[in-house]
Amino acid sequence: MKEKKMTLMTQVKYWQENENLPLEMKQQLADLAQNPDWVQDAFGADLEFGTAGMRGLMEPGTNRMNLFTVGKITEGLARLIDELGAEYKARGVVICYDPRYNSAAFAQHAALILGAHGIQVYLFDSLRPTPELSFTIRYLTAYAGIMITASHNPKQYNGYKIYGPDGGQMPPAEVDSVVKYAEAIDDIFAVQTGNLSELRQAGTIQLIGENVDQAYLAQLQTVNVDRKLIAAEADNLPIVYSPLHGTGNVLYQRVFGENGFKNVHIVPSQAILDPEFISVPSPNPESPAAFTEGIKLAKKVGAKLIIATDPDADRMGCAVLNQAGEYELLTGNQIAALMTNYLLTGMKKSGELTAQLEIVKSIVSSELPFVIATSFGIKTKNVLTGFKYIGEEIEHLNQTGSGKFVFGFEESYGFLFKDFVRDKDSLQAALMMAEVAAYYSSRGLTVAEGLEELSQQFGYFAEETKSIEMTGLDGLSKMKAMMEKLRSETVTEIAGVQVMRYEDYLAQTAVVDGKTTAFTDYPKADVLKYYLADDTWIALRPSGTEPKVKVYVGVRSDSTEHAHANVTRYQSAFAELLN
Template sequence: MNAEETFELWQKADNLPDYLQEQLDELGKDPKWVADAFGQDINFGTAGMRGRLEPGTNRINLFTVGKVTEGLARLIDENGEEAQKRGVAISFDSRYHSREFAEYAARILATHGIHVYLFDDLRPTPELSFAVRYLHTFAGINITASHNAKQYNGYKAYGEDGAQMAPENADRLFSYAQKVKDIFHIKADNVAKLRANGTLQLIGEDVDEAYLAKLKKVNIDTDLIKKNAEKLKIIYTPLHGTGKMLYDRAFRQGGFDNVIPVPSQSIIDPEFPTTIKPNPEYRDVFKPGFKLADEVDANVIIATDPDADRMGAAVRKEDGDFQVLTGNQIATLMAYYLLVHLKESGKLSNDYEIVTSVVSSALPFKIADDFGIKTKHVLTGFKYIGEEVDR
């Protein structure tokens, strides 16, 4: 079918939510929009899919989410009863319709007899990766558009290693999704029924505690923290997103008690009203943090994007102004600090390796050379670094 025929099919659908029907009626007046929204299927790659929250096959909405989830269900079915029992962990962020999409995906999978672990509320993306490994699930789903503007949402699929799904399975998932004939009537039993028969299970604090326990072990020099933490005053902003859920417990168990949240940006809000684009790499998102830092004489500002898998930081300089650090600068500082500690503690060996993407700074590699450890470039994307972790 061409774009116009597909558009007409959507117009005849009997179960579009009111908000989608209103958008379809209004946006459908523009032929260019129809051609773009219905002229192709939204791309699904190894990082999943991301697009504007609008009706259409080339957009993110309840039906494109359902189609891809049905593809995942068929992939899991293909892998047999063990894969079905291991199931899928699902999380979501603070964007419009994220909870709705996550619950719909859970219902589709559970209707297939696939065990689903659905977070009871929004959670940071790193916790979803942890949950996949902790619960030994076959896959994971995160409903998020990361640091994109408020008009967007997305769908990320994860493999059993907690990294984004490997290309082979991602391709098979997409192939199965393409075979779904009626995206408007994918079978999805109601939540009460699925919870009653045990295929849909809510998770939350139980996984939080396990995640935080692991996170506590990340600090490598607790003595240094004990000696200096009280001198450090930290401003934190979750940029209206999932970082708010665990930041206080994470900082405090790590030894940092003097952490002050930015009030205006600690409101969970899909409008992201304090910034045009909630990307912690951009200086403008720190403006409320700068103001608060000056009021309380803070040294550092830390920001996380709405799904809390991207961090930005600003540090006060000698002249009193703040410098926003780039991701490459943060990674370089972390790499140097870790290697210095390993060397001073006598734990450094040439078996260690720094892995970075081809688009990242080369400076960590120069540092690695000085410390006599190996280095490796991988393609852009967390999944490719994740593949190296277990090797």
């Protein structure tokens, strides 16, 4: 009985009466189903598996995160691996999870489904960071990985990501196969699971933990640039760290301590592995509110740097003491600029700087790190949004020998230096940011003063991302209509400034002076980007995990005040254009 052919209320009744639905979910469904709008949203579609996996509210329904939607996509992965054959089944799947409600249960459920197919499973014995999952796939030469996490979303959410054999998020072609197999499942409740004890005894499900931790921690010791600098400065450099109730807490003490940073103070209230994320409105290192508790501690210990990682510890944010004596949250772009400058300065000092080095970023990230990289004479490369594309570029460089990866970043607080991980790694980023602070401390400067120094040298850059929410079941159609409208109407100026170049990554065309040319440097993606006469760029991209369209604006000016004023002006002008 295919659920897609049922009416909404028939689906609700089928779920309510199914013997496999846990009692708690039955009660939750009985309460929520009183609301017709909720029924429409929860059962009117299947949970979308997008560019970064699937993410949703933890509730009953086909458009929600629960044991059965997790089971469905896992069964799709299992059937793909069955098709690939015995070698791939033996290589197996690594499964990892964060501290959210149901994360451990979802992880075990996925393990039992894969185990029922005879697929080797490596299940972490407790929660671990997403970058460690990426590392472990490569370390164990597994075929795939599953990460149960909703990243920085509020407590009501959970999510599911699939990783490929290179440790990066699974490429689109393989994901399409997984989704195809999942959609062929007739009954979401009929997915078979194995017996945990039997699968453990047979070795089909193996628990992993400290054995992999040690290998990952050893690789993290290769991240920092100047050990002598760290030895000279770190003891006198208090740093505050917050895992925001997440997986960073599992390894942070060893990560910092084994790399010379022993004067690190953890935020006690946020070191509790709490799925309520009780101390923050949202466990997001992009949010100033996430640093409130850290700032209190920083004032007590005299720290000039506060580092925070999100619950699955793939993204890192930081706040620094500025010239006004206040703690200021840096943007992901500012962090990347500081890291780029320090990294290349250090490599130049050690004689490691060569023209073969390459920095990689997403097309919606700041141009300042590229301007800095160019001044050092190294290569730069733009890729589509999604860290898997940075991973693909790393693999391309390694396979062709056409360059050497040195740093990759996205504006959304994702950073990577060493390619033993193929996804953003907040622990690598934390080590590099601590070293950046040590570098400026050795020069008698704060990190904020170092950023001002870069601005005076290269120009004042500012970027801002705003989201246009598209809620409800028609959210996707609204986003599609908005993008189609922009494609059908030629935009020649924004806020009175001429558009010099227009790029459509779906059509894979660029328009300059009315002439259209094709470009094939990127896979197709639903992104539009405008380059203006004053070095401003504006990009529009529907989110891969949430019903919203993101508008990115990047400017370059002669002062901080002018840069931020221009960002505001262009965001307002573009919003008017969309309306």
